[in-house]
Amino acid sequence: MLESIDMSLVDWSRGQFALTAMFHWIFVPLTLGLSFIVAFMHSIYVRTGDEEWKRITKFWMKLFGINFAIGVSTGIILEFEFGTNWSNYSWFVGDIFGAPLAVEGILAFFLESTFIAIMFFGWNKVSKRFHLTASWLTAFGASLSAVWILVANAWMQHPVGTVFNPDLARNEMTSFWEVIFSQVAVNKFLHTISSSFLLASLFVIAISAWFLLRKREILFAKRSTVVASVFGVITAISTIVTGDSSARIVAREQPMKFAAMEALYEGQTHAPLVAIGVMRTDTTSYTDPQEEFIFKFEIPNALSYMVFLTPSGFIPGITDLVYGNKEQGIISYEEKVERGAVAIETLRELKRAKERGDEASYSALKKLFSDPVWLDTYYSNFGYGYYKNRNVTELIPNVKMNFYAFHVMVILGVHFLILTLLVLWLSLRMRWGEHKWLLWVALFTLPLPWIASQAGWILAEMGRQPWVVYELMPTLTAVSRLKPGAVQLTFWIFLLTFSALFIAEIKILTTQIKKGPEGK
């Protein structure tokens, strides 16, 4: 069924989408987090009337503005790609994606665009309180617009609140609230927002550390650091807590992703957690799981405990999921493929019956698509059907990439918590800046939250493979049948444009940082 698809087309389309999404995600988390930090600093200025806080607010507001301006509308390209490169997918997801993105567009336009202008142009032009309100509304507007795209992504990970219309090959929303408040969506939003705030906090701490190392703008740097470290500690804790609950949700809803991110091949109770590990590069199969690691340091029972809050909980491994485990009630991929193939064949028959005007067959087949038992048995495995007569191991995501993405994110998360705690503790004791090596650590931490954040998205998206909509639509069938050369061409255009924009961002940001806050 998938034989007719050109794999190079799929690879280039995926590469293009990954490039665009990852580039977009350079700007988004800083916009989300810095907007709140600026609003908080602005509040201190309005409350105290201290002109130094005004300088501080204006400086970080300027960096926020640069980041916003360079990043704005880079996300629109993703929507272009949905329509051109992923037209089957766009159609299949229907109003699940359309409705949230439309709401996002309206909110982003009215809230962000309107209030950002007041935020930047409003100094001495509007009342202090109105100006401050604009800063807060900009911050809330940014987070609110992020809700919708995250809800849409959560639906792709865990499709709920919808029904499949077999006539139009389209999912239709049956419960807006179920889509918005699914556990995956809520957790995804909280984890993403927390980590974005943390990223912005570390950005402020790092830039302030640079000023302290240069012995410039000491008061400005120390005050900025205090605000950022308070934000940093709170959001580092929140990121870890929501990350932990996210792992539990993944273990339940996407067990293959969970097994891949821990490189767990054989399921077990008392499963250990790999704290640090190096995987072999010369093995690509899972036929000899024991040989997958060159070295690893494990915490006994921790993985079972993390998921079930008891060490006796059974964590299925990759082989359990592929070949099934009767004892644990896990059906094999082979069985799922058979069930999925039945669902696809039913859809095909329904289409044929409709085309030849066979009302009786058409009605009988259509009825199945509203039968809960049939839906649960067959339609819920729809995507697996495309792998009939193929090797079921194609359904295993890239284990090494998921393992490293997960562990890089977790290790960096721990580093961020320790660093922000240390910075806050020293700041409150008026001793931040005394230890030069710590300032260097803070400065060199600057790119790390971006690496952690991108790693998180790599895990979320690569761990879900081969699905674009979990268990319903494989990435291979989502892609539009274009010429691979055309996709390649736009890939290189994007790479050039994005590189130019990135260089511009760094250049403008560094120029403004070197200038420092104005108006002393």
Add this chain to the structure above:
Amino acid sequence: MIGKAFNFYYNGFRNMTWGRKLWRIILIKLFIMFAVLRLFFFPDLLKRDFNSDEERGSHVLEQMTQP
């Protein structure tokens, strides 16, 4: 009210210093995105090639169920 709002934005943009460079970047970027990429490289295939939702659905259904 509208006049005040217009003046607010007009003066804001006029008095920009470092922001002018950003606006140039934004405008160039939007031009590349909408006048070049959208127009020549990223048509909405289903909207362009089919006239109704039924035709679009039928096309996707065909792609999803082809043996």
